Amino acid sequence: MKIWRVALAAVIAATLSHRALAAPPLPADPRAARAVQDYLRRMQAEDSQARDQRVADRIDALASNPASPVLGNPKGDVTIIVFSDYACPYCKQAEPRLMALAAADKGIRLVMKEYPILTKASMLASRMALAANKQGKYRAFHIALMRREGVLDDAGIFETARAAGIDVNRARRDMLAPEVSDEIIANFNLARGIRAFQTPTYIVGGHILTSDSADIDFAREVAAARRRR
Numbered sequence: 001m002k003i004w005r006v007a008l009a010a011v012i013a014a015t016l017s018h019r020a021l022a023a024p025p026l027p028a029d030p031r032a033a034r035a036v037q038d039y040l041r042r043m044q045a046e047d048s049q050a051r052d053q054r055v056a057d058r059i060d061a062l063a064s065n066p067a068s069p070v071l072g073n074p075k076g077d078v079t080i081i082v083f084s085d086y087a088c089p090y091c092k093q094a095e096p097r098l099m100a101l102a103a104a105d106k107g108i109r110l111v112m113k114e115y116p117i118l119t120k121a122s123m124l125a126s127r128m129a130l131a132a133n134k135q136g137k138y139r140a141f142h143i144a145l146m147r148r149e150g151v152l153d154d155a156g157i158f159e160t161a162r163a164a165g166i167d168v169n170r171a172r173r174d175m176l177a178p179e180v181s182d183e184i185i186a187n188f189n190l191a192r193g194i195r196a197f198q199t200p201t202y203i204v205g206g207h208i209l210t211s212d213s214a215d216i217d218f219a220r221e222v223a224a225a226r227r228r229r
Contacts (some may be wrong), residue, residue, distance in 0.1 A: 093214060124175075127175040128183075202216065
């Protein structure tokens with residue numbers, strides 16, 4: 001077997017292994033390097049297609065569940081679905097950019113999926129957010145808690161709720177409502193179905209994004225979604 005084919009076989013084996021957490025180094029032989037690059041591109045394209053098909057199979061539940069809060073323009077032409085956790089630092093870093101885009105582009109519809117997977121306080125925060133939605137205060141609470149500094153804890157959640165103008169006594173009852181639990185359970189099931197095992201996870205125009213959140217150019221992704229229509 002030629003050397004470059006041996007190198008390609010080794011890279012394929014490494015890529016398929018669960019131990020391969022990053023792209024393997026390219027071999028020195030130019031033909032082997034090109035073969036590896038072509039193979040990795042095909043793998044990435046197939047993986048992206050599979051991810052988007054899982055989204056397409058569940059698009060109504062993802063994009064049109066009336067229990068999910070909606071920000072931006074409810075009738076916007078591009079829907080961005082956001083799976084987030086209030087304890088997630090990456091969610092917090094990306095949130096201002098996403099909100100700025102929604103403010104600047106009136107065609108953006110943000111569907112918020114409460115996905116509390118990181119801490120015990122995450123669940124309380126998500127329940128409070130959905131209770132706030134019942135009072136028409138979701139946006140105020142969401143932005144305030146995402147931009148609150150420090151460790152997420154129960155006291156900070158209730159303090160943020162009060163500052164956002166939420167009737168906390170009513171919210172305490174609504175947090176335990178069956179429909180709030182149902183929404184969170186539905187989000188967990190959807191996340192599992194689309195293989196979204198981390199936060200944040202973004203779906204733009206039916207396309208699930210796989211780049212690190214810090215590297216996502218939301219405006220470019222929205223433009224690409226409009227071209228796909």
